[in-house]
Amino acid sequence: MPRSFLVKKHLTNKKPDYGVLDSKKHEVIHVESSSSKLKIVHPHETLFPAPFLGNSALSPTLRMNPISSGICVPPPKSAHPSLPMDGTFLGITYPLPVTSSPLRDMQPALPMLECTKPRPFQLSQRDLQDNVPVSPLGLSTTGSSQERSDECFDCQKAFLTLSSLANQRQIHCQWRCQKYFSCKYCDKEYVSLGALKMHIRTHTLPCVCKLCGKAFSRPWLLQGHIRTHTGEKPFSCPHCSRAFADRSNLRAHLQTHSEIKKYQCRSCFKTFSRISLLTKHEEAGCCPMS
DNA sequence: CTGGGGACGGGGCCC
DNA sequence: GGGGCCCCGTCCCCA
Numbered sequence: 001m002p003r004s005f006l007v008k009k010h011l012t013n014k015k016p017d018y019g020v021l022d023s024k025k026h027e028v029i030h031v032e033s034s035s036s037k038l039k040i041v042h043p044h045e046t047l048f049p050a051p052f053l054g055n056s057a058l059s060p061t062l063r064m065n066p067i068s069s070g071i072c073v074p075p076p077k078s079a080h081p082s083l084p085m086d087g088t089f090l091g092i093t094y095p096l097p098v099t100s101s102p103l104r105d106m107q108p109a110l111p112m113l114e115c116t117k118p119r120p121f122q123l124s125q126r127d128l129q130d131n132v133p134v135s136p137l138g139l140s141t142t143g144s145s146q147e148r149s150d151e152c153f154d155c156q157k158a159f160l161t162l163s164s165l166a167n168q169r170q171i172h173c174q175w176r177c178q179k180y181f182s183c184k185y186c187d188k189e190y191v192s193l194g195a196l197k198m199h200i201r202t203h204t205l206p207c208v209c210k211l212c213g214k215a216f217s218r219p220w221l222l223q224g225h226i227r228t229h230t231g232e233k234p235f236s237c238p239h240c241s242r243a244f245a246d247r248s249n250l251r252a253h254l255q256t257h258s259e260i261k262k263y264q265c266r267s268c269f270k271t272f273s274r275i276s277l278l279t280k281h282e283e284a285g286c287c288p289m290s
Numbered sequence: 291c292t293g294g295g296g297a298c299g300g301g302g303c304c305c
Numbered sequence: 306g307g308g309g310c311c312c313c314g315t316c317c318c319c320a
Contacts, residue, residue: 194306195301202300220309221298228297242295248313249296256294276315277293296318303311 181196182189185203190196205215207222211229216222224246227233233243235250239257244250255273263278264271272278 197306198301217299218308221300224298244295246295246297247311248298249294251312253295273293280292292320294318294320297316299315300313301311302313303309305307305309 181191181193183196183199183203185200188199190199201217205217207216207219208214209216209222209225209229211226214225216225227245231245233245235245235247236243237250237253237257239254242253244253252273258273263273263275265278265281270281272281
């Protein structure tokens, strides 16, 4: 029975019950589906979408308004590339397959959800090749009967005219991308001052361990570090006698009690508790990429 | 080489 | 707005 420990609780008790772990599969789908609404965009990958009906079809205000631009989210430092949002991650088989959603399917035409930096207008390769008209505000004007041409991607509200739809999109853009805050220590930018302040702490490291002098960005990180000095291990495994100082480590340990691990090889179906183990397994040649 | 533990980082959410 | 907490993840080390 697959167990899902990496489940985000929604409006429930904040203290996870690690003893009740067998009925969470549906929540995994929920998390991944939810996360699919956000996409990390590498600055070099972003192209301001081609204006629909040609650039001249837009008002100068609409074309030049910096509000129509967004926030640049730098790529993660992870050694692993960012996970694709369709739930497929190379050879990984998730506990339950993630089905596509209309929102996810629309992502290629959701430039404003991706919140990119301001860029001059230019036609994307896709536009040039396929002649797919896409507005700078995320309006798809494709004429397929299956694809709505008058629906706002954000609120799914239908509009009779493209101009009214453009206005609606701009409202979302103003709300979402009105301003952003840049880190003075690096090139990261954030949509809120609070997020920026939180990030700056990773540079200033204001929490210093009195025992060894090691500095941390947040108090609870320091608390966790202090446990390495005191030996305190408040997170106990309900299945064995082991205890851990770090909740994440307990979570990883709980995987060892599961017969079916979180990550599965799509070739031999062997499961692994960690993605790194699956990666090593694949690199060893079990699942040659074809 | 594999599997697991220890330590830690960072973004997001909630109070 | 700030702090605490959660989730997710990485890196390193060791048996």
